[in-house]
Amino acid sequence: MPATNLTVGIAGAGLMGRLLAWQLQQRGYRVTLFDQAALNQESAAAFVAAGMLAPYAELETADTGIFNMGMHSLDLWPDLIKDLTSKPLWHQGGSLVLAHPQDTSYLQRFLQQLEAHDIEPGKVHHLNQSALFNHNSGLAEHFNQAIYLPQESWIYTHELLKILQQRIVAAGVTWHHQTRVENVSSGCITSTMGNHVFDWAVDCRGLGAKPQMPQLRGVRGEVLEVHAPEVDITQMVRLMHPHYRLYLVPRANHHYLLGATQIESEDTSNISVRSALELLSALYSLHPGFAEARIVGTATGCRPALADNLPAIYSRQGLLKINGLYRHGYLLAPTLAEEAIKCIEANDDLIFPNIHHPIDLCKGPSQAKPRADKLGPNKEYPCTSC
Numbered sequence: 001m002p003a004t005n006l007t008v009g010i011a012g013a014g015l016m017g018r019l020l021a022w023q024l025q026q027r028g029y030r031v032t033l034f035d036q037a038a039l040n041q042e043s044a045a046a047f048v049a050a051g052m053l054a055p056y057a058e059l060e061t062a063d064t065g066i067f068n069m070g071m072h073s074l075d076l077w078p079d080l081i082k083d084l085t086s087k088p089l090w091h092q093g094g095s096l097v098l099a100h101p102q103d104t105s106y107l108q109r110f111l112q113q114l115e116a117h118d119i120e121p122g123k124v125h126h127l128n129q130s131a132l133f134n135h136n137s138g139l140a141e142h143f144n145q146a147i148y149l150p151q152e153s154w155i156y157t158h159e160l161l162k163i164l165q166q167r168i169v170a171a172g173v174t175w176h177h178q179t180r181v182e183n184v185s186s187g188c189i190t191s192t193m194g195n196h197v198f199d200w201a202v203d204c205r206g207l208g209a210k211p212q213m214p215q216l217r218g219v220r221g222e223v224l225e226v227h228a229p230e231v232d233i234t235q236m237v238r239l240m241h242p243h244y245r246l247y248l249v250p251r252a253n254h255h256y257l258l259g260a261t262q263i264e265s266e267d268t269s270n271i272s273v274r275s276a277l278e279l280l281s282a283l284y285s286l287h288p289g290f291a292e293a294r295i296v297g298t299a300t301g302c303r304p305a306l307a308d309n310l311p312a313i314y315s316r317q318g319l320l321k322i323n324g325l326y327r328h329g330y331l332l333a334p335t336l337a338e339e340a341i342k343c344i345e346a347n348d349d350l351i352f353p354n355i356h357h358p359i360d361l362c363k364g365p366s367q368a369k370p371r372a373d374k375l376g377p378n379k380e381y382p383c384t385s386c
């Protein structure tokens with residue numbers, strides 16, 4: 001139910017902060033956003049991301065919970081975008097998962113993983129070479145089979161983030177940009193401007209929350225954008241390879257985003273020679289038309305991750321901390337926003353209780369919600385913000 005009198009302060013206007021701000025504003029909350037970046041500065045991890053909504057393909061490495069939350073988000077994104085804009089901000093082009101003939105054991109293993117998840121018929125197609133040729137004749141030159149996942153989609157990330165910003169500001173949300181947040185505690189955001197009091201304070205600072213959440217870590221990811229007029233690929237592509245994993249996401253006018261490295265480091269400096277060589281070699285092995293492609297951009301960002309690479313919503317009365325979106329921010333953000341709003345509205349009808357963790361280990365008086373039954377294994381978070 002909309003709660004027009006409640007005020008919510010959100011620290012961090014990356015993906016999670018923007019989406020939550022928009023949804024809360026739509027429900028009648030009075031929302032204030034804080035971000036250390038300038039309004040048009042693209043420093044959040046959200047600006048580096050490829051925007052893949054690929055719950056099936058992620059099953060190769062991710063937990064079943066990510067798949068379930070990702071499938072739920074796939075249902076939520078279309079309406080959410082329809083409320084924001086009539087522009088096509090997402091595209092359901094499907095994914096092709098490929099492996100070179102000498103690496104087909106990876107495809108077999110992936111098929112077994114999909115089968116273990118009891119996926120509905122029609123959601124996974126095993127293509128032979130002639131079926132692959134019908135999807136893309138260029139890819140069939142180097143590959144003799146593929147797995148096609150028709151439901152998978154991608155978001156046009158920069159456009160989405162820009163429109164969210166426009167809508168949020170136009171709707172009257174106060175956006176304190178170039179304002180560093182030092183602390184987020186129950187009902188209070190402490191920024192370089194001082195203390196700001198709200199009914200609810202929400203920490204969506206991603207890796208920027210690390211001073212208060214030491215268990216966070218950054219996972220460096222590097223991406224490249226190429227322009228390849230000779231290539232016409234309209235699906236996302238994932239290459240399974242013993243050393244060089246690659247995904248490719250089509251953008252407009254024969255532009256392709258390729259990524260991404262995954263390095264245990266919080267360094268956000270430019271892409272390294274080794275990473276560029278590996279990604280580009282893998283790209284060149286995909287399709288002969290990439291030989292003459294032009295490299296038009298590179299970017300680096302850090303995914304905010306917890307030890308188990310799963311997202312978490314830590315809560316107590318007046319305080320939410322949403323973090324650990326790792327490599328699944330776009331895949332999970334609508335679901336996490338929905339679950340966060342349920343916390344604020346004391347709605348116990350949680351769809352994904354395992355991601356909820358009460359902040360109840362604080363010394364001193366605790367106002368923790370009685371959510372012990374919802375606590376996931378080993379996820380107590382000793383609050384450092386009391």
Ligand SMILES: Cc1cc2nc3c(=O)[nH]c(=O)nc-3n(C[C@H](O)[C@H](O)[C@H](O)COP(=O)(O)OP(=O)(O)OC[C@H]3O[C@@H](n4cnc5c(N)ncnc54)[C@H](O)[C@@H]3O)c2cc1C
Pocket residue numbers: 011012013014015016017034035036037043044045046047048049050051052053179180181182204205206207208209220221222223259260300301302303304322323324325326327328329330331332
């Ligand atoms: C290379 C790469 C590829 C990716 N590809 C995908 C993909 O295909 N699909 C997918 O689902 N996900 C992908 N991701 C993951 C996704 O980008 C992240 O999960 C998501 O951006 C995390 O959202 P967030 O809002 O928690 O953090 P961010 O998007 O990083 O936002 C955090 C915000 O907080 C602000 N902030 C930080 N510290 C402070 C402070 N002290 N005070 C004020 N403001 C602060 C920052 O300026 C920023 O705006 C990818 C990530 C990377 C790096």
